[in-house]
Amino acid sequence: MLRYLGRRSAYMALIVLLSSVAIFYSLRFAPGDPTGVTLNPLTAREAREAYREHLGLNRPVYEQYLIYVGRLVHGDLGTSLVNGSSNLELLQFYGRNSLVLGLTALALSYLVAIPLGILAAVKRNKWPDQLAMGGAILGMGIPNFWLALILVYFFSLNLNLLPAAGCCSPNQLILPAIVLAAEGTAVTTRMVRSSMLEQLRQDYVRTLRAQGLPEWRVVGRHVLRNALIPVISLSGLRLGWLIGYALIVETIFRWPGAGFLLVDSVIRRDYPVAQFFSLVLVFFVVMANWLADISYGLANPVVRRA
Amino acid sequence: MGASTIDKLVESYVTGGVSRRDFMRRALALGLSMSAIGELLAACSNQTQSGQSTGTPKRGGTLREGYDLDFSRMDPINTTWYDPGFFALYDALVINDTNGAYVPQLAEKWTFSADGKTATFNIRKGAQFHSGRPVTAGAIKEVFDTIAQPNSGSPLATLWVGPVASTEAPDDNTLVIHLKHPYYDLLNVVKTGYWRVVNIQTRQKLGDQYGKQVIDGSGPFTFVDWVPGDHVSVKRWENYSGSIVPFFQNKGKPYLDGIKWIAILEASQRAIQIENGQIDTLRGPAYQDVPRLMKNSNLNVIQLKSDWSGYVAGLNFTRTNLDFHDKRVRQAVSYAIDRTAIVKSLFFGYAEPMYGPVPTADKYYTKQVEQFNQFNLSKGKQLMADAGWKPGSDGILTKNGVKHQFSMVIQAESVNQQLSSAVQAQLKALGMDVKIEAYDRGTYFNKLFSQPDSFLFFYQWPVPIDVVTLFINSAALSPNGPNWSMANIPEVDQAVAAWQTASNEKELADGAAKIQTVVADQLPIIPIVARQSFWVHRKNVHGWQPLKWDLYPYYNDVWLD
Numbered sequence: 050m051l052r053y054l055g056r057r058s059a060y061m062a063l064i065v066l067l068s069s070v071a072i073f074y075s076l077r078f079a080p081g082d083p084t085g086v087t088l089n090p091l092t093a094r095e096a097r098e099a100y101r102e103h104l105g106l107n108r109p110v111y112e113q114y115l116i117y118v119g120r121l122v123h124g125d126l127g128t129s130l131v132n133g134s135s136n137l138e139l140l141q142f143y144g145r146n147s148l149v150l151g152l153t154a155l156a157l158s159y160l161v162a163i164p165l166g167i168l169a170a171v172k173r174n175k176w177p178d179q180l181a182m183g184g185a186i187l188g189m190g191i192p193n194f195w196l197a198l199i200l201v202y203f204f205s206l207n208l209n210l211l212p213a214a215g216c217c218s219p220n221q222l223i224l225p226a227i228v229l230a231a232e233g234t235a236v237t238t239r240m241v242r243s244s245m246l247e248q249l250r251q252d253y254v255r256t257l258r259a260q261g262l263p264e265w266r267v268v269g270r271h272v273l274r275n276a277l278i279p280v281i282s283l284s285g286l287r288l289g290w291l292i293g294y295a296l297i298v299e300t301i302f303r304w305p306g307a308g309f310l311l312v313d314s315v316i317r318r319d320y321p322v323a324q325f326f327s328l329v330l331v332f333f334v335v336m337a338n339w340l341a342d343i344s345y346g347l348a349n350p351v352v353r354r355a
Numbered sequence: 356m357g358a359s360t361i362d363k364l365v366e367s368y369v370t371g372g373v374s375r376r377d378f379m380r381r382a383l384a385l386g387l388s389m390s391a392i393g394e395l396l397a398a399c400s401n402q403t404q405s406g407q408s409t410g411t412p413k414r415g416g417t418l419r420e421g422y423d424l425d426f427s428r429m430d431p432i433n434t435t436w437y438d439p440g441f442f443a444l445y446d447a448l449v450i451n452d453t454n455g456a457y458v459p460q461l462a463e464k465w466t467f468s469a470d471g472k473t474a475t476f477n478i479r480k481g482a483q484f485h486s487g488r489p490v491t492a493g494a495i496k497e498v499f500d501t502i503a504q505p506n507s508g509s510p511l512a513t514l515w516v517g518p519v520a521s522t523e524a525p526d527d528n529t530l531v532i533h534l535k536h537p538y539y540d541l542l543n544v545v546k547t548g549y550w551r552v553v554n555i556q557t558r559q560k561l562g563d564q565y566g567k568q569v570i571d572g573s574g575p576f577t578f579v580d581w582v583p584g585d586h587v588s589v590k591r592w593e594n595y596s597g598s599i600v601p602f603f604q605n606k607g608k609p610y611l612d613g614i615k616w617i618a619i620l621e622a623s624q625r626a627i628q629i630e631n632g633q634i635d636t637l638r639g640p641a642y643q644d645v646p647r648l649m650k651n652s653n654l655n656v657i658q659l660k661s662d663w664s665g666y667v668a669g670l671n672f673t674r675t676n677l678d679f680h681d682k683r684v685r686q687a688v689s690y691a692i693d694r695t696a697i698v699k700s701l702f703f704g705y706a707e708p709m710y711g712p713v714p715t716a717d718k719y720y721t722k723q724v725e726q727f728n729q730f731n732l733s734k735g736k737q738l739m740a741d742a743g744w745k746p747g748s749d750g751i752l753t754k755n756g757v758k759h760q761f762s763m764v765i766q767a768e769s770v771n772q773q774l775s776s777a778v779q780a781q782l783k784a785l786g787m788d789v790k791i792e793a794y795d796r797g798t799y800f801n802k803l804f805s806q807p808d809s810f811l812f813f814y815q816w817p818v819p820i821d822v823v824t825l826f827i828n829s830a831a832l833s834p835n836g837p838n839w840s841m842a843n844i845p846e847v848d849q850a851v852a853a854w855q856t857a858s859n860e861k862e863l864a865d866g867a868a869k870i871q872t873v874v875a876d877q878l879p880i881i882p883i884v885a886r887q888s889f890w891v892h893r894k895n896v897h898g899w900q901p902l903k904w905d906l907y908p909y910y911n912d913v914w915l916d
Contacts, residue, residue, distance in 0.1 A: 081798030087428065089435050089510030090800040091825060094835045096433075096508040103563070131428070131583050133567030142582070206627050213627040215617070216585070303619070305585045313425075313584040318797040 054343065061339045068331040072324055073117065076315070077110045083130050083318045104130070104320075117324070127321030131314075136325040139310060144329075146216060147306030150299070151291050153222055154229035155284075162234045163277070166241025170249065170276075171268060181238060188235025193294055197228045197301045214303040225302040229294055233287055237280060244276040251275075282344070288337040292330050410897070412605065416915035417588075417613040418896065421625050423639030425618045426587050429578070430553065430566025432501055433508030437548025439616055439638075439907040440587050445551035445572035448476055448495065448530075449542055451817075451904035452602040455718055457542050459599050461490060461552060461573070462530070471537030471858030476530040481596045484554040485578075486571045492524035497555035499532070513831065514544050514821060518855060537858030543818040546905070575609045575911055588615040603911045604898070610914035622769065629654065629891050635915070636892040636899055638907075642703040648891055655892050657901055661707070661714035662888030664815035666774055668763070668881040669826070669840035671808055676757050679809075683738040685878040689728045690735035691785040692778060697884055701773050706886040711871040712827075713819040714885035716903070719867035727875035728882070735785050744786070752786035760788040761808035767793040774883065775811050804834045806841065812880075817905045820867045824851045827870075827879040842879030850874075 169181040205213035299309035314322035427435040462476040482490040518538040557571035570578040576589035590613040626644035670679040694708030711724025744752040752759040816822035854866030898912030
């Protein structure tokens with residue numbers, strides 16, 4: 050098991066390392082640089098050149114990368130060129146907001162999807178099932194930016210019930226959390242339904258029913274427990290989804306999370322922040338996969354030997 | 356009685372320059388009947404602001420102001436753009452009042468010598484920076500001397516370095532600026548955000564971190580925080596020594612506990628947020644939302660004729676294969692642009708065609724420019740034919756085997772994209788094949804300095820002529836300066852020199868008129884449209900007064916009901 054753990058960890062470390070190179074080089078090779086954003090367009094040429102020199106942008110890119118890695122190794126995570134905050138400070142603020150939004154969306158997604166999936170399975174081919182599955186198809190099919198606009202139109206503009214954007218009160222959280230949760234809810238509902246149906250066909254269910262157990266107990270205690278195993282094991286992968294969608298949702302709702310900051314820092318060519326937060330997001334996705342790999346390995350010795 | 360006189364009176368009323376009583380008195384003097392005055396006042400009712408606030412000011416509360424841009428570093432000397440916070444955190448030597456007259460802020464009074472080569476400012480006593488250092492003539496001299504340094508990063512330093520020989524502070528209350536030649540434009544320069552007075556000692560101590568987490572100005576509010584892309588907030592400075600600005604009703608500490616400016620970059624969101632009370636005031640709602648906002652009984656919409664800005668295009672003079680150095684070709688391009696149609700279709704009528712380089716609301720505007728650049732496609736085609744360009748089988752103009760195809764660099768932003776598409780379609784009718792290249796801000800400005808075929812640019816500056824001189828002057832050729840067209844026209848340079856050496860207001864106005872007519876004729880840049888400016892506030896906000904003569908309101912008088 051230790052060898053397996055070591056192999057998976059080394060593999061993940063390699064991915065993070067390669068990602069850091071790819072992120073660094075793609076930012077440097079993208080057109081433009083921080084002078085275009087942090088200096089006024091009318092600033093004199095001498096001042097622009099001096100600023101480039103100050104940032105080390107005139108050095109070869111590999112040299113800039115080595116300096117960057119050297120600083121990282123010494124604990125210098127970088128400082129924003131835009132507002133001078135350290136990346137650690139930014140992570141505390143924006144990361145916390147992302148965590149709040151992400152966890153709310155995740156919780157919302159499961160709180161809605163699991164009961165809905167159970168209902169659809171138990172009432173298979175009846176109207177609750179058709180309604181739930183119709184909703185799930187809509188949830189998967191509607192682009193989240195469009196859903197965001199529709200919700201803002203109804204709940205903010207017409208009904209004046211919820212704020213259209215901003216942070217960080219509970220009522221400002223509702224719309225972005227719904228939009229972020231929408232697709233995950235739809236997918237999870239379908240997954241719970243199919244998993245439930247599979248379990249309901251098992252022999253042990255027939256046996257339990259034959260023993261005279263009430264139906265709610267058969268479903269709620271025995272079937273559901275087994276049906277949720279694939280749902281839970283895939284929840285790690287949902288993190289990658291959430292991070293991807295958060296970039297869009299946080300930007301639309303001006304929710305200052307890590308995704309919002311990443312988009313903003315790329316637009317502003319705030320290299321230290323864009324590099325750091327890209328790497329943080331990569332790290333989270335890699336860690337989620339690592340945990341999933343490890344748990345599979347623990348559960349199944351065949352995977353460990355592969 | 357000219358319609359323009361009435362227009363000016365209405366605008367003064369809308370912008371708070373005259374009270375309701377003064378408005379009626381002057382309107383009667385102009386010969387308007389009471390019923391006509393009544394109708395005018397009714398029409399203005401949704402546009403007037405609460406500058407003339409009613410009731411007793413209340414202390415407390417935080418003003419939440421929606422802002423249509425993201426925030427820049429709050430260092431006046433080296434910043435991308437000066438945002439509204441500058442007007443709360445910093446003071447200037449002088450500022451404009453609601454009628455455009457210069458009034459004291461840090462300078463109690465000022466004089467120019469008879470030969471126009473020495474300007475003397477008497478600095479008020481008692482003002483201090485947030486850090487406690489007194490604001491003396493010496494402290495202001497440090498600011499101006501820093502701007503003059505080659506690497507200062509000050510965006511319009513050339514407006515200072517060219518004419519200013521030296522500065523002197525013989526005592527704490529006297530600042531003397533020695534000029535190389537008469538330079539009456541000096542006041543227009545020092546009033547702007549980039550010349551706001553910062554404590555240079557603090558700035559030097561913090562280096563390039565200044566203006567990001569620490570701000571040391573002398574304005575009535577102190578800095579709290581800046582979350583990029585989201586907000587900037589400030590709080591009332593309890594040690595504020597008070598203001599001497601004559602048109603501020605409140606000479607003491609501000610009424611507000613604080614101000615929070617919220618960046619709302621998505622245009623459609625701005626109106627929604629002020630409608631549902633998430634923000635109290637707003638700059639720049641989307642034009643399509645303006646009629647809806649005007650009907651909202653909880654809101655006041657203030658409409659200014661322009662926001663000292665303009666959309667202009669530039670054709671690179673070094674593209675001799677496309678004949679952009681030939682005045683006829685530039686004029687042909689200008690004749691092919693139907694500015695009126697653009698105003699109607701893209702700006703919902705909330706803009707005006709520009710025939711010269713500055714908007715009509717500018718105090719130096721001359722109507723002489725209107726004889727140029729009126730839409731006339733057939734004249735444009737004739738000029739191209741005169742220059743030797745003939746339509747090919749595909750309709751694209753051709754000369755010596757070269758097709759008239761070129762790229763236009765624009766900033767990837769919705770108005771720029773729509774405007775460039777309109778220009779592209781209109782030039783297609785002339786026989787030019789334009790390829791639009793849209794870049795995000797970081798890339799766009801670098802592209803401008805890499806000598807593109809052509810570009811579209813949006814400028815905004817409280818004294819438009821000042822910034823226009825930089826786009827057209829051969830002394831500012833790219834990449835050393837922002838003359839991205841690479842225009843080198845002696846007549847233009849002479850007109851700019853006349854403006855820059857004006858020794859009194861009349862010479863300044865004459866110089867401005869000359870620049871406008873020369874630019875309208877020679878087209879080193881091609882003016883297109885100037886947009887109107889909209890400000891909105893909820894009716895519980897009092898004393899909030901967008902200024903016609905500068906980019907943002909001051910917050911000394913603002914209070915919340």
